[in-house]
Amino acid sequence: MNLYKANGCGNSFIIIDGREEDCKKKIFCEAKEICKSELFNVDGILYLESSQNADVFMNIINSDGSIAKMCGNGIRCVAQYLNNLTPQKYNFKIETLSGVKTVNVCCNDGKKAICRVDMGKIKISPKCKYFDFLQKNVFFDEVDTGNKHAVFICDEQIFRKSEHIYAFLQGKDGINVEFVDRIDGENVKARVFERGCGETMACGSGAVAIAYSLYEKGFGKCFNIKMPGGVLNVSISGGRGYLTAESEILPIRNIDFQTTNTKI
Numbered sequence: 001m002n003l004y005k006a007n008g009c010g011n012s013f014i015i016i017d018g019r020e021e022d023c024k025k026k027i028f029c030e031a032k033e034i035c036k037s038e039l040f041n042v043d044g045i046l047y048l049e050s051s052q053n054a055d056v057f058m059n060i061i062n063s064d065g066s067i068a069k070m071c072g073n074g075i076r077c078v079a080q081y082l083n084n085l086t087p088q089k090y091n092f093k094i095e096t097l098s099g100v101k102t103v104n105v106c107c108n109d110g111k112k113a114i115c116r117v118d119m120g121k122i123k124i125s126p127k128c129k130y131f132d133f134l135q136k137n138v139f140f141d142e143v144d145t146g147n148k149h150a151v152f153i154c155d156e157q158i159f160r161k162s163e164h165i166y167a168f169l170q171g172k173d174g175i176n177v178e179f180v181d182r183i184d185g186e187n188v189k190a191r192v193f194e195r196g197c198g199e200t201m202a203c204g205s206g207a208v209a210i211a212y213s214l215y216e217k218g219f220g221k222c223f224n225i226k227m228p229g230g231v232l233n234v235s236i237s238g239g240r241g242y243l244t245a246e247s248e249i250l251p252i253r254n255i256d257f258q259t260t261n262t263k264i
Contacts, residue, residue, distance in 0.1 A: 010201025010229015070146025072204020
């Protein structure tokens with residue numbers, strides 16, 4: 001089985017095409033060990049299966065073995081992979097646990113690509129939620145972009161305590177958490193923690209959650225979300241989020257997962 005390592009703004013994955021050879025049971029059981037192995041060391045696995053409703057079904061397995069419903073960076077990597085297989089096709093429907101998403105491959109040189117994802121309708125809690133932290137009420141927006149996110153527009157004290165707040169929320173809700181550090185017009189700097197992974201270089205659905213939170217507060221409708229791994233461009237239109245950013249795919253090697261021990 002051919003194996004690919006993918007990178008979406010620093011968010012790293014292994015792409016395994018289960019349509020070539022079914023090894024789903026082994027991959028799901030040993031995902032944690034595979035992700036953390038010395039060879040890979042990635043944030044998650046994108047395991048592809050056939051779909052009756054789309055070009056492909058994308059399973060998203062976090063590095064702790066848990067399952068995610070949607071991944072904005074991962075889905076762009078999969079679109080690039082599909083475009084590499086069928087260069088004459090640029091628009092793909094990719095099924096996820098949060099529904100079928102449409103992805104357009106804007107450009108692709110075989111190694112790097114820029115893709116635009118229609119992330120669908122975004123939902124936000126009617127009122128900001130809050131919890132008590134260091135004897136201080138900390139407010140955040142709960143935004144659903146296929147995955148649930150807690151978005152904090154925070155001061156320096158909260159930003160410095162990001163790890164502690166993330167750990168606290170995992171014990172309560174198991175939610176993805178984003179901290180917005182700076183807003184300068186359309187340019188936004190943020191830090192992200194993903195459920196099942198901890199702090200990551202970037203999060204596509206998280207960038208959309210940040211953009212929608214800012215949109216609801218009147219900051220605008222187009223944003224450049226700068227995360228440690230790169231910049232993700234998000235626009236809001238008609239209650240939908242559109243995510244555009246770079247992805248990269250590199251072949252690793254051919255591996256027979258049916259006969260390979262976990263310690264790859």
